[in-house]
Amino acid sequence: MMQVRAVPEPEAAKPRHAAAAQIKKLAEEAAHCERCPLYRKATQTVFGEGPIGALIMLVGEQPGDQEDRAGRPFVGPAGRMLDAALAQVGLDRGATYVTNAVKHFKYEQRGKRRLHKHPNRGEVQACRWWLDREFALVRPKLVVALGAVAAHAILNRPIVLARTRGRILALPDGRSVVATMHPSAILRMPDETARRQAFGNFVSDLKQAVKIAKSRP
Numbered sequence: 501m502m503q504v505r506a507v508p509e510p511e512a513a514k515p516r517h518a519a520a521a522q523i524k525k526l527a528e529e530a531a532h533c534e535r536c537p538l539y540r541k542a543t544q545t546v547f548g549e550g551p552i553g554a555l556i557m558l559v560g561e562q563p564g565d566q567e568d569r570a571g572r573p574f575v576g577p578a579g580r581m582l583d584a585a586l587a588q589v590g591l592d593r594g595a596t597y598v599t600n601a602v603k604h605f606k607y608e609q610r611g612k613r614r615l616h617k618h619p620n621r622g623e624v625q626a627c628r629w630w631l632d633r634e635f636a637l638v639r640p641k642l643v644v645a646l647g648a649v650a651a652h653a654i655l656n657r658p659i660v661l662a663r664t665r666g667r668i669l670a671l672p673d674g675r676s677v678v679a680t681m682h683p684s685a686i687l688r689m690p691d692e693t694a695r696r697q698a699f700g701n702f703v704s705d706l707k708q709a710v711k712i713a714k715s716r717p
């Protein structure tokens with residue numbers, strides 16, 4: 501019988517493989533998360549996905565209705581808008597790690613519809629435990645906060661998006677964050693002209709983020 505010899509792994513790939521295995525384990529643990537009451541009504545935990553060492557980590561607020569059913573982040577309307585923006589930036593979504601500040605869908609049932617509700621500070625704080633571990637294992641070049649709730653969760657302080665979007669914000673541990681709009685906020689704009697302009701701003705913030713991330717060693 502032919503002997504198959506294992507090809508030795510390059511040294512640099514080893515920590516990456518170890519981190520990939522750890523994050524897989526973390527996602528399995530998160531599937532049983534009961535750190536806050538949101539797990540009771542949600543279908544499942546929606547953990548982050550993407551490669552270790554991603555150029556950019558995109559952090560949203562929380563999964564929406566479709567994400568809750570699919571078990572994957574940003575696969576609904578907001579995800580399609582994010583994908584359209586990434587396409588304009590020329591950034592492959594596969595080169596990013598996509599996650600949320602809160603990993604369970606919070607909603608209010610109205611008839612057959614499940615209406616999104618913002619997570620409260622306690623829920624955000626409880627979920628920070630997972631986000632911190634994702635930061636530590638993925639080690640992205642740059643974190644991009646999608647919307648004010650995600651930015652507040654990451655920075656631990658509220659920000660005014662209109663004043664800070666697209667700028668580098670420093671974290672106490674030396675890492676950097678760029679905040680931009682949440683794609684759902686763009687989708688909710690009733691006026692087509694405003695929506696178009698906001699989408700253009702969103703794309704330019706993401707372009708800026710990619711430029712910053714690529715300049716990092």
Ligand code: URA
Nearest residue numbers: 560561562564573574
């Ligand atoms: N909105 C978010 O913030 N995250 C998702 O995954 C989907 C919609």
